[in-house]
Amino acid sequence: MAAVDRLAMYDKKEQTLANARIEEFAPLVKRIAFHMMMRMPASVQVDDLIQAGMIGLIEAAQKYDSSKGASFETYAGIRIRGSIVDEMRRGDWAPRSVHRNSRRIAQAIKAVEARTGRDARDAEIAEELEVDLDEYFSMLQDSNSSRLYSYEETFGEEDSNIDASETSSAFASPFEGIQREGLKKALAEAITQLPERERMVLALYYNEELNLKEIGLVLGVSESRVSQIHSQAAARLKSRLSGWQR
Template sequence: MTEKTTSLAGEGNERPEAVTGNSSAVPDRARARALFERLAELPEGDPERQRIRDQLVELHLPLVEYLARRFRNRGEWLDDLIQVATIGLIKSIDRFDLGRGVEFSTYATPTIVGEIKRHFRDKGWAVRVPRRLQELKLSLTKAISDLAQREGRAPTVSELAAHLQMSEEEVLEGLESANAYSTVSLDAPDSGDEDAPAVADSLGMIDESLEGVEYRESLKPLLEKLPAREKKILLLRFFGNMTQSQIAAELGISQMHVSRLLARTLAQLRDGLTADE
């Protein structure tokens, strides 16, 4: 069964000797050396090179899995981590030089670990969300791009729902989950509305502590208490990247009304965050 990872863990910084000290992860070093010696003798383009390369990959898969498991508590599927780690293994095989005077497993370990860390930097989510929502976010991103190109404007929630054959509630859920992948800066301008102020301007005086994780967590219950329309407006504006004019068209109200509701709701959230200070 595929193992799913769930929380933060260490990042594989042990010395390679310690890592490969695990008996189940230690490859047959004598066989590995013999394979690398044979590989060095073969000319480029020789079909036997690929066969030996495949044997080296298979021989070191226990090491790959062992290193991947060290990152199993960071919100990624273990199978995905093993695939990423295997890429690091293949890079190590292609770059390894017997003349370095080190065992291959010692040489490969930092490369494999580095590949896994790069995966988290490039693809990681700010907070852990279920894979279903991650896939939904990816589907929405593609749908928004396709519909925007076709229509010449940002699609509405109802258009996205029809395009993806899902409910509007599921679309909104996916848009909200996108905040776990990338956050919106409070200093960013209210793009799409000419001469619009930065988001932070709607909050009154800038509160530096709003950048803290504890405030993001505190926002969750406040958002749940909002009326359905105000919550939808926030989701469409900050998670759906829709302009105030587009939101107005979606909800059938004026752009000025949307602006007032946004300002009032943001002020309400700010008051809720600072009430206990």
């Protein structure tokens, strides 16, 4: 068999394998999309996330290299999340008012904690903002989706067996890599300083990948309360990591 024929046969086999992976792991895209919906503004539809995630899955199926040591599911999960985050960043789905409220909340938390020397409470933050609790929680939910860093971007792509150049958020320069490493350490430290319930929600959501309902059952609270706690944790982290925000 000629070399060109062997190459064509190899390419066909690789494409068949890639297509099989896409079909097998399509449900993973849906699961990740629904999982990430909690941090998106109301204007974003889950179908938008699924569409972006499918692009990541297709790229993963075409570029996966088993010799790197990571399973395809791990690699695909990274590409899917990265593709969704990139699409949201390009579209900038949050209106200006959401960005403005996000800054106001972070500033209010910082002011309360500087004044009291402890973690700011819901009622105190609302009072600082001069709004009632319901309005504060509504602002929290919207602003959560617009924060200037992403837990997935910082931790979700870390796998020693995966070449960073193969991910959608590869470093543009050595300096950017240093900055990212510094942010990782600062964020990890800030998370350890969160109130216990906020730390638990982050751990259950990001590490254990539980959904709102499952976390609510663990904590004995409603899904909406879990969402509020998550949003509060994100806002608190944003206020404490203001020096890292671009």
